[in-house]
Amino acid sequence: MASYLSTLSPIAPVRRIRFIIFLKDVFILACTTFGGPQIHLAMMLDRFVVKRRYLTEAELLELNALCQILPGPTSTQTITALGFKIGGPNLAYLTLIVWSLPGVVVMTSVAIGIYYVQQRSISLDFTRFIQPMAVGFLIVAGYRIAKKVILNQRGMVLAIVSALASYAFPSPYITPVVLVAGGFATAFLYEKHEKMEKAPIQIRWANFFLWIGVLVGAATLGAITKSLPLRLFENFYRNGSLVFGGGQVLTPMLYNEFVEFKHYLSRQEFLSGLAIVQVTPGPVFSFASYIGVLSMRNGGLSGQLLGGFAATAGIFLPGTFLIFFVYRFWNQLKRYRAVRASLEGINAASTGLTASAAISLFQPMAENGLSVLLVVATILLLEYSKIPPYLLIIAGLFLGFLV
Template identity: 70%
Template structure:
């Protein structure tokens, strides 16, 4: 009697389609920075769908924390890579960034019109304190998972104090490295695993470095604004660690204080609006790119948004594809696995510092503090989806 053996490929394709649908849902409903995104990824990818385990997600997030680029974007791209390889990873990246990038591009194209016609942007004024509430709750929940002992608690506190006192983008990788080295010294507690010689594929690293050099040379030789914009954002995307909160002062210094492509008011308006936009906070780059080429008309603004978006997201994608290919071999070393505890603990401290820095200017304004506290209460004690809270904040801004 013959038995029909079903093929696996159609099952995989269906699973990939469901995964990409989940990525789209997250791209449309996930607000805030990488810490908030991580909580949402955990809820959908680990608890609901079980694509990966909690330990695997924490590993990927820790890996992305030590690489330059948008942490949440790299993490969700790495999950796609783990599930279905590079093709699914590229689709994951595209679907994840497209909604936020499209909205921020539209905001960039519309901001000048709104200014010229004296239309108020105060409808988004409640979103920033709400984002702080999201950040505090997400940091607390993540801290509960990753701080496992007294060493982890001390590392988190030291990371928070250091990041608060020394607000430099270079402090983020330093704090994370110190955290990883501290717990890496306790590698004897880790289980021994069979080691294999590292087999490193250098293609994506060479691609990342090659694009960086070619863009810099082409920008200097041609003085073309789109080429220079791409180089500016690609360079920033290659150097920034720690998410949108770290990227913000770097972009302000370059495009407002130094190059004057945007006014301070335009920059701050975009910064407020990006808090109300789902997906990666790095989509703020699309807004800046569109406004930087406002003199070239609508087509020029779209082109400016495109080169800025490509510039800010490509470095992180190239680097995570490079490192992830030998990550399974690398984590067989006990010192690497031990260092992840310190990296995660230090990252939770950085989250706390970011929350304090963002909350501090709001303290003299009691309505903003009230919005933060109400948001935290709703997140902790109710099951209202985050995007519903954001829409409620926008509606309150319009009515009030």
């Protein structure tokens, strides 16, 4: 027995060192990745597959495909699932915190800074140039996603119908209806997908019930107590549970709910934050921290930090619970053609939501020639130049200070 224990004793320190190295890699990516899920995936391939060999390229791409099917932030779920694969739930939660922390800190600080500026009666006019630029960023993101996911006339029709429905009914409740309808519209066309040999699905329900329990509990407590932090947590938890397609789809959901519906933020504040989050490292979902802070602007610094924390926890937790739940039986689930077929409709509907948000945000600018010019210039620079997006935003802010 003694010799057996002596053989095992070095394993724990070696695992801890491996976990620390992995978390250091995650932190490096969190501080250096800009540009959304596509760029994130490329950098993950370079660091996790090529340099560290934590897993193969095929395994990472499969993890990313799974996370695209699930609601929530794709990059965050992918890197969290990788932490789960390497070290189980504890390492996965640490991975989530390390990955999201830099972006959350930046966006929280930006929101507090904007409130500070407004309290001193300083106009936000210095952000006026980056606001139309944010619309340009959104249009380009939607266009790039559309090129990948709209593959036929059916997808185009679904995208147009989704855009019209979302534009005509600017309510936070229309988004899940549109996404579910899109998924059902193509799920019945599963016969075009390749058959795969099925295996019995063994489901462990704990994380699913945790996901549902937190959603119902937060909604109930928020309704009873009328507590704004609880209601913020529920609002973002609900949005995080329903958003398919990443940050470009999250944007219209947040705009509809917190600007059009609840008026927690002005359109100017929302667009300023949207522009800045484009050049913030890490997940685009850190935009939630910005909105949470400004939603509780009247609560003092402690209230603002609480609002930012409630929004951040709400937006990131549902995707984490769901990836923990689904990852355990993904190998069996992906063999069903209807599951794979529904993704086409969900992606097309998501593209329509992005188009609707772009139209809603652009419409008030349409009569301002300079704003239209900035939107067009941003689109052209993003598509046809190699200028990093953060330089465009910095230039826009600098120009706003000068003019």
